[in-house]
Amino acid sequence: MACNGVNGDSIGNGFHYVLEDVPHLTDYLPDLPGYPNPLQDNPAYSAVKQYFVNVDDAVAQNVVVQNNSPRGTHFRRAGPRQKVFFESDEVHACIVTCGGLCPGLNTVIREIVCGLYHMYGVRTVVGIEGGYKGFYARNTIPLTPKMVNNIHKRGGTILGTSRGGHNTTKIVDSIQHRGINQVYILGGDGTQKGAAAIFEEIKRRGLKVAVAGIPKTIDNDIPVIDKSFGFDTAVEEAQRAISAAHVESESNDNCIGLVKLMGRNSGFIAMYATLASRDVDCCLIPESPFYLEGEGGLFEYIEHCIEEQGHMVIVIAEGAGQELILKSMHKLDEQDASGNKLHQDVGLWISQQIKDYFKKKKKITINLKYIDPTYMIRAVPSIASDNIFCTLLAHSAIHGAMAGYTGFTVGPVNGRHAYIPFNRIIERQNKVVITDRMWARLLSSTNQPSFLHPKHMGGEEENGKNPQLNG
Numbered sequence: 001m002a003c004n005g006v007n008g009d010s011i012g013n014g015f016h017y018v019l020e021d022v023p024h025l026t027d028y029l030p031d032l033p034g035y036p037n038p039l040q041d042n043p044a045y046s047a048v049k050q051y052f053v054n055v056d057d058a059v060a061q062n063v064v065v066q067n068n069s070p071r072g073t074h075f076r077r078a079g080p081r082q083k084v085f086f087e088s089d090e091v092h093a094c095i096v097t098c099g100g101l102c103p104g105l106n107t108v109i110r111e112i113v114c115g116l117y118h119m120y121g122v123r124t125v126v127g128i129e130g131g132y133k134g135f136y137a138r139n140t141i142p143l144t145p146k147m148v149n150n151i152h153k154r155g156g157t158i159l160g161t162s163r164g165g166h167n168t169t170k171i172v173d174s175i176q177h178r179g180i181n182q183v184y185i186l187g188g189d190g191t192q193k194g195a196a197a198i199f200e201e202i203k204r205r206g207l208k209v210a211v212a213g214i215p216k217t218i219d220n221d222i223p224v225i226d227k228s229f230g231f232d233t234a235v236e237e238a239q240r241a242i243s244a245a246h247v248e249s250e251s252n253d254n255c256i257g258l259v260k261l262m263g264r265n266s267g268f269i270a271m272y273a274t275l276a277s278r279d280v281d282c283c284l285i286p287e288s289p290f291y292l293e294g295e296g297g298l299f300e301y302i303e304h305c306i307e308e309q310g311h312m313v314i315v316i317a318e319g320a321g322q323e324l325i326l327k328s329m330h331k332l333d334e335q336d337a338s339g340n341k342l343h344q345d346v347g348l349w350i351s352q353q354i355k356d357y358f359k360k361k362k363k364i365t366i367n368l369k370y371i372d373p374t375y376m377i378r379a380v381p382s383i384a385s386d387n388i389f390c391t392l393l394a395h396s397a398i399h400g401a402m403a404g405y406t407g408f409t410v411g412p413v414n415g416r417h418a419y420i421p422f423n424r425i426i427e428r429q430n431k432v433v434i435t436d437r438m439w440a441r442l443l444s445s446t447n448q449p450s451f452l453h454p455k456h457m458g459g460e461e462e463n464g465k466n467p468q469l470n471g
């Protein structure tokens with residue numbers, strides 16, 4: 001027997017099965033009528049055996065088990081249902097993109113518009129311009145399959161995006177006044193928090209409006225899901241900067257190629273780009289504190305690499321070493337419009353520290369080439385695998401909303417798409433776990449010091465990400 005909610009319930013063998021379910025419109029609108037899914041008459045899909053997802057299908061959060069482990073947490077499997085709670089001509093959907101850019105945003109927009117049109121016969125989809133504030137400060141843009149046909153080949157978002165400006169009352173007023181009944185919200189952790197607030201207000205007002213979140217971030221800092229779309233594209237693009245740093249460093253005497261990559265609080269881009277490239281001698285991320293001077297410090301390691309190889313490549317995530325900068329520069333905390341902490345430029349800072357150190361030492365004259373690709377890794381169109389990922393996300397979101405689910409974020413959990421309640425997505429940020437095997441693989445590929453003080457060892461949980469990402 002399945003159990004809704006987080007308390008769990010015993011099944012036959014005494015192992016616990018917990019379904020962390022998502023809300024459904026009938027939870028607060030119990031008399032809502034259901035209809036047969038029009039997909040069953042769709043020539044493309046009607047021939048697929050078992051096309052519809054079984055109502056009880058769930059996706060396990062933990063797939064590594066021992067013979068006596070509890071069955072643990074599950075999420076509702078994403079996909080089309082036999083029964084839908086919207087008629088095609090009743091749907092008035094909207095799409096909004098918020099936060100920073102991410103490769104694949106246009107692909108998701110395209111696939112929501114085309115998926116709703118071709119799978120469910122929906123003709124009314126509008127775009128909200130410029131992020132959350134567009135709900136109450138701008139007109140909507142009508143979106144048709146013809147209009148979005150080629151947008152997946154472009155970077156950015158055709159709708160525009162922004163930070164800040166989330167006003168729940170004004171946004172829900174706008175949804176209500178425009179007669180919108182499906183809201184597709186693309187964005188990162190901040191955006192999903194905003195989506196959760198919108199859902200709560202919609203529920204409070206008793207509106208028949210489905211709210212679906214599609215997680216977006218190159219930083220890969222959203223928990224529970226295996227990976228966010230655009231991440232692979234960003235890593236691919238980051239490789240180009242690392243390759244350039246490697247070529248420069250190999251071609252010049254005593255040369256250090258230094259690359260700064262995005263990653264505000266999570267170092268996934270830096271870690272994956274480093275692991276993929278094999279040319280990196282040192283990768284510095286926010287999760288792994290490091291120090292400059294003395295035994296086991298960064299300067300000592302740089303000296304060693306230059307003496308041994310005559311060159312080296314360092315990759316640093318933008319959020320790394322912030323505590324060191326703040327200590328040396330006494331800067332005040334600054335925030336962006338969404339309240340995210342603005343970081344000091346660690347790339348420039350560390351370049352100067354390294355130069356000053358070797359100038360003082362007078363033993364080696366180093367040549368430092370600093371590459372900061374910043375927005376280049378996220379302003380590009382998505383690569384093929386991300387395009388497919390985006391299509392699946394868009395379709396899963398559509399199927400969920402049409403089936404009456406609401407207040408969910410869609411995403412892959414152990415390779416299967418699932419509907420995840422907002423609270424699980426927004427409760428924490430996903431971070432690289434430096435006591436995991438993936439970080440160990442990195443350390444063994446770069447041969448850098450771990451910079452680990454015993455106080456940083458142990459105590460941290462595995463981040464529960466999928467096997468592709470963690471091994």
Ligand SMILES: Nc1ncnc2c1ncn2[C@@H]1O[C@H](COP(=O)(O)OP(=O)(O)OP(=O)(O)O)[C@@H](O)[C@H]1O
Nearest residue numbers: 099100163164166187188189190191193194217338
């Ligand atoms: N706690 C919150 N409650 C309501 N809205 C929020 C909250 N945090 C952020 N938002 C809104 O979500 C939008 C995007 O947030 P943010 O700028 O933090 O980007 P993000 O979605 O986290 O994406 P990125 O990956 O680029 O950081 C903004 O319009 C912001 O006002």
Ligand SMILES: O=P(O)(O)OC[C@H]1O[C@](O)(CO)[C@@H](O)[C@@H]1O
Nearest residue numbers: 100101217218219262263264336
């Ligand atoms: O300069 P912006 O657009 O605010 O965005 C910068 C931030 O956005 C991210 O790319 C996340 O979307 C971070 O890696 C980065 O710190």
Ligand SMILES: [Mg+2]
Nearest residue numbers: 099188189190
């Ligand atoms: Mg964020």
